[in-house]
Amino acid sequence: MENNDISEIEYLDFLKEEDAIQYFGKLDYLLKDGTHFQCYGDQIPYYRFLKKNKKSIKAFYQRFYGIILKEENKESDSYFFLDFNDSSRGNIPQSFRDILKNDYIIIGLIMYKILHSEKNLELTSIIKLKQTIRNDYQSFKPGLIKLIAQSTADKDNFNDDETIDNAIERALKQFRKLAWLDYKGDTFELRASFHRIITLYEDIIPKIDTVIESYQ
Numbered sequence: 065m066e067n068n069d070i071s072e073i074e075y076l077d078f079l080k081e082e083d084a085i086q087y088f089g090k091l092d093y094l095l096k097d098g099t100h101f102q103c104y105g106d107q108i109p110y111y112r113f114l115k116k117n118k119k120s121i122k123a124f125y126q127r128f129y130g131i132i133l134k135e136e137n138k139e140s141d142s143y144f145f146l147d148f149n150d151s152s153r154g155n156i157p158q159s160f161r162d163i164l165k166n167d168y169i170i171i172g173l174i175m176y177k178i179l180h181s182e183k184n185l186e187l188t189s190i191i192k193l194k195q196t197i198r199n200d201y202q203s204f205k206p207g208l209i210k211l212i213a214q215s216t217a218d219k220d221n222f223n224d225d226e227t228i229d230n231a232i233e234r235a236l237k238q239f240r241k242l243a244w245l246d247y248k249g250d251t252f253e254l255r256a257s258f259h260r261i262i263t264l265y266e267d268i269i270p271k272i273d274t275v276i277e278s279y280q
Contacts, residue, residue: 074119074120074123076120076124077117077120078113078117078120078121078124081113081116081117083109083113084113087109087110087113088113090110091110091113091114095125095133095144095145095146096146097241098145098146098148098241098242099145099241099242099243100143100144100145100242100243100244100255100257100260101114101143101144101145101243102141102142102143102144102243102255102256102257103141103142104243104246104255105246107243111143111144114133114135114144115142115144118133118135118144121133125146131146131147131148132146132147133145133146133147134146134147136259136260136263137256138256138257138259139256141255141256142256143243143255143256143257143260145257145260149264164238165215165238166211166214166215167208167211167212167214167215167231167235168231168234168235168238168239169261169265170208170211170272170275170276171197171208171231171232171235172235172239172244172258172261173261173265173268173269173272174197174201174204174272175193176258176261176262176269177269177272178193178196178197179254181269184196188251188252188253189250189251189252190232190233190236190247190250190251190252191250193232193252194228194229194232197228197232198225198228198229203273203277204273204276205224205228207276207277207278208228208231208276209224209227209228211276212227212228212231216231236252239258242257243255243257244257244258244260244261245258
């Protein structure tokens with residue numbers, strides 16, 4: 065019997081690896097939680113395990129869960145993730161589903177606009193990022209505030225600047241969980257996988273001003 069040209073024996077081949085017990089349990093949990101894996105920091109051994117066994121592991125997820133393990137590239141860097149978008153999350157339990165809130169998506173797209181579209185790649189300070197979003201994108205404020213309010217339980221104690229700053233912090237925390245970026249103290253660093261936000265929402269970037277204004 066075959067599934068996408070891979071036999072039943074081959075789709076479990078990765079479990080025969082000596083380091084499968086060490087890496088696959090955590091790898092499986094984090095992939096299902098939306099984490100992206102790349103050759104970076106403490107992800108390196110997991111990335112190498114994926115790279116070495118990607119054919120077998122891809123077949124495993126497709127057969128057992130109906131979802132696709134993908135490898136995408138940003139310049140010379142590649143990263144792995146489970147593509148819940150194409151597969152409608154297949155048979156992954158609800159507890160594993162990691163859905164980005166609308167305000168996080170918009171903040172991520174604003175970050176992409178600032179850092180990539182406007183070529184401010186030297187911006188690595190979280191404080192300066194907050195200042196840039198608050199001060200240089202004044203026209204975004206009303207729509208962004210309303211969007212944040214729709215995603216927040218406490219709608220009675222809003223201070224515009226503080227509200228935006230807090231939302232940025234929450235978004236950065238979520239992006240770190242997805243391994244789209246990392247930060248320590250005031251310094252953040254984008255990973256290759258941050259580009260995935262454009263893969264998902266590339267239709268919004270050219271009209272982001274209009275999208276944000278629609279929330280006003």
